[in-house]
Amino acid sequence: MPATIKDVAKLAGVSIKTVSNVLNGYRYLTDETRGRVERAMADLDYRPNIAARNLRRGRTGVIALALPNLSSPYFAEIAHLVVKEAAARDLTVLIDATDGDPEREKLVAEGFRSQLLDGMILQPWSISAPFLRARVDKTPLVLLGERRVPTADSVAIDSRAAAQAAVAHLVGLGRRRIAAVGAPRKRSGPLEPGRRNEGYERGLVENGLPFDPALVAHPVGDHTPEAVAAAVDDLLERAKDIDAVFAFNDRAALGVIRALTSRGLRVPEDVAVVGIDDIEAARLGTPSLSTIAPDKPGIVRTALELLTDRIAGVDRPARQVVADFTLIERESTLGGVPHH
Template sequence: MTKARLRDVAARAGVSIRTVSNVVNGYAPVSDETRLRVEAAVAELGYRPNLLARNLKRGRTGMLALVVPELDVPYFAELARAVVTEARRHGYTVVIDQTDGEPDRERELIMGASAALFDGVILSPLALSQADLALRDTTSPLVLLGERIAESPYDHVAIDNVAASRAATEHLIDLGRTRIAAMGDQPYETGETAQLRTRGYREAHAARGRALDESLIVSTRRFHRSDGARAMATLLDHPGGPPDAVFCYNDLLAIGALRTLLTRGLRVPEDVAVVGFDDIEESRYSTPSLTTVSPDKEQIARLAVDRLIARLGDRSDERPAELWAPHRLVPRESTVS
């Protein structure tokens, strides 16, 4: 079967080839009647535009990059899926890479030779600084995710980690828990997200008039299951006694904590209530199911992709935008029996 061409659509719709091109590519306005005729001809003939030729003509590749620290962390995998879905809606393909938080790798992917392969980049940085970004001389748009670099000449998408962590901690306080631990603090230069979550934890205690035991704030090197299991063991062996609740800074830490509690013979939530963060799919099927903070990953993806598309279009000179995605607390069995 011969592939339909632009001229075939034009002949079927009774319009010029330029008019079909305007409808298909959105280059210029046409009347509703004409647009409907062209769209009907496109559907009838099964016409598919040559996206490669179109992008080359516009000086673009048709590809966006999503760069994250770790692809085997479920939050980033679920976010990647949302970004791919949103980019596809705009006719773009997404290439996904990971940096392991290595500064050289992050620099290469936003300002090295490989950056020229993409029309725009969405980056969740762990190691880059504002000084690094100041050296970036490529004109392709960049959108930053997370808290590593909140003030920069680039668009930034995040959630309110302080408010979200405060809500998670207040949930535990309102359940009557009196010895609430925090798991996942990272008091070093690249630990901005963890530090904001610690701040929210502190604010919740202050807002409820609760004394804060600093020794119940436990640091972890990473946000992995094994880190959570070890940190929970440390808390259970605390010289002042174990906590009756723990706020974990992501769901993987919480799932690791659940494992340690199980092996120690403790009940969740009766003995220790557990709250996570990220609302990954695994949290809905853990035993017990995990109460968690759910950031709107679809909205994060939508905001990030939309900003790249805007920068590639007629809004390339807009000032950098600071965009916030919503979050909500999802109570489940790990706190509510």
Template structure:
């Protein structure tokens, strides 16, 4: 139903090629011709066919952002940042959600530019590791986010998880807390985030001369509110409950907070709480959440820049870019102010 170049050409009495020249603003078109063609374009409501254009040009102007879960605020907020960065460069971002399903992740990433119509991929894997990604048949550029992959031979952006976890834990130590628990450890080989943060947590305890106690390190399957709530209930059931908890993300912390408050305990007086991610929810909870804030804008910016450079043909060796983070102190550790 929509008009094609040929139909416009017939109406304007010129060749298809000339219409194309007008559409693409080529300079070498006589003003009069241009006007006539433009009129025909308008009358027919011509819109270029993006699929044909992409086939011909080899570029779609689309980059895909592949994330485990969109209803996790951290990813939703990151998405906004990526969209903004990409828009500035004239690219449109489409988002896809994998649920951390290895099958879906593989599908999306391995197929690459042929099966999909994206010029590049920004991918935060949950299930897929370095080995899986090493020999992609596709040549679509990919930038990885997150901790999952170590040496996949792909561009990669991550924050220093060990360092950040250490900062968070040290903050609790400096407040005088001694029984500091951790929620979010993951024994699962494929989930690296939890292990790295546990490492930082333990390092901080050791540096303070505190001994990491196994019963205070609670593993969780996911990083959702429900997991935090359940883990916190376990901690409260201990004979000697903790006086502080470092949660490996803000959702865990919010779940834990809910459990603590519903047990009639106070935060931070009885138990201090630190989260990770700095999602908006944590700024509006009561008490508001002390947290590690990864620089999401910077992550997005690096990711898009790196990807666009690859699209421009840059073949330098894969980069491993660190992103900044900072500790944001709020009520859940220092109380009202």
């Protein structure tokens, strides 16, 4: 006969409630108590009936994750981390790609099929802050990214500060004609590119360099290699003397390196390149890519903590968490500084 929670409690010398607290990830237990319960579960080969437990709680054990684009290496990494972190909490993740479409994002925010879900994590690109503030559905929701509202928990890096750090790194290497690739042509859409553009401009001024609109390139579309190559061509037509590029994400940065190399320019000897995201390809390319690395595990862990608190009924004001980031210096900026 399979072991029961009562058997575990007896062997560990604790109450059934204490065993339940361990199973539910209750934080306020001593390491000694938690260890006794976990050893007892291992000795008895105890397997909790998750479905029954969720049914008793009135929960499904399922959460949704809605991201703009799963073909993006950054969002693919976030999805992988969410699934892994959720599994550690006995949660199953349903993943949706919204393509940044406002109607699809609204369906998520309004709790479409929310009776199947305990909670939702959403990275909005198109829907407005007023729409999110007016949300009626009570399904717990955590936002990723910088479209923050006072009525929902959220977690994101400070894209403006990240861009400033990237520019400061390039200036510290002696670069003076620093271009930007990825700036938005209009204010609508995701907030991050606009904030990174602000950080780029602010970073130049803070380091005593003028802002030159001729140094800003706007790739068309989703930073495809073709779009980035066309943007680099346009940039070099207008400003042949650039000695550095700050790309608004790593995918664009890798495209910039390829485009520069195909045009006979050396990276970093002629033009240094830095991106944002620290995707896996940034570490594997030649040259490897200097980048701003968001604390992706920390972002995901915080999002799941915020969401599971809400699912558990924790009542508190919404939290807007600013996640950490790190500048990682690699070959695309450290291979040499041009002499002026």
